[in-house]
Amino acid sequence: MANGQLSRADALACSDCRHACHVMLYSDTKSQLFGRTPIKHIILMQMRFDGLLGFPGGFVNQEQESLEEGLFRELQEELGVAVSLSEEDHVDARHAPGTSPSSPRLITHFYVKKLKEEQIREVEQASASTAKDHGQEVLGLVRVPLYTTKGGGGLSSFLSHAFIGNARTQLINSLLRFNLLSPEDLNKALKHSLKTHANGAVDLKAALALTEAKKDQS
Ligand code: AMP
Numbered sequence: 001m002a003n004g005q006l007s008r009a010d011a012l013a014c015s016d017c018r019h020a021c022h023v024m025l026y027s028d029t030k031s032q033l034f035g036r037t038p039i040k041h042i043i044l045m046q047m048r049f050d051g052l053l054g055f056p057g058g059f060v061n062q063e064q065e066s067l068e069e070g071l072f073r074e075l076q077e078e079l080g081v082a083v084s085l086s087e088e089d090h091v092d093a094r095h096a097p098g099t100s101p102s103s104p105r106l107i108t109h110f111y112v113k114k115l116k117e118e119q120i121r122e123v124e125q126a127s128a129s130t131a132k133d134h135g136q137e138v139l140g141l142v143r144v145p146l147y148t149t150k151g152g153g154g155l156s157s158f159l160s161h162a163f164i165g166n167a168r169t170q171l172i173n174s175l176l177r178f179n180l181l182s183p184e185d186l187n188k189a190l191k192h193s194l195k196t197h198a199n200g201a202v203d204l205k206a207a208l209a210l211t212e213a214k215k216d217q218s
């Protein structure tokens with residue numbers, strides 16, 4: 001398959017691979033930001049324990065459970081609710097980049113599931129109250145802003161953050177595949193995102209200089 005993508009069957013045929021499953025849960029919404037900017041879709045991502053943005057999910061215990069059972073269990077732990085997924089929700093499988101040669105190769109599976117807006121709200125509430133992993137593996141759920149503000153922020157700023165593995169690509173591919181955003185809008189946001197990223201580096205250098213000076217004083 002193209003771009004390093006594996007079929008679900010080919011991925012499962014790798015018996016000495018570890019498998020991890022993650023999901024993009026989303027809904028449509030009629031709500032508007034500041035009463036005028038359509039939000040269009042609610043897409044859930046999370047701030048992970050490692051400070052990176054990613055999708056809910058995790059490792060599957062292949063001897064004990066199917067991919068979908070493993071993902072169901074991970075979602076129970078991370079979101080505090082039962083979200084069942086089927087093979088039809090599986091949209092991508094590929095080898096994770098940069099796995100060390102000594103450790104078993106990791107295949108990441110990606111699922112996308114559309115929910116109702118009320119169900120998304122239930123997930124958000126449970127994730128901050130009953131989810132076992134809240135404050136541990138998961139620092140909080142976040143919604144992805146799909147709009148562009150007057151100053152060029154919104155999606156472009158969101159995309160300039162740091163993501164785990166190929167989560168940014170998974171998000172972008174899904175926006176296109178499920179027609180959640182036009183290629184033109186996405187292209188514009190990504191161009192602006194590169195600028196935001198460069199400004200961020202300038203900011204970080206200034207912060208570093210500040211701590212260097214403090215360090216020398218103490
Ligand atoms: P987790 O338990 O959610 O951290 O995921 C299990 C493994 O998958 C870890 O090694 C992560 O680094 C990796 N991982 C998590 N999300 C992604 C992603 N979106 N793309 C690639 N690898 C990921």
Ligand code: MN
Pocket residue numbers: 055056057058078137
């Ligand atoms: Mn996880």
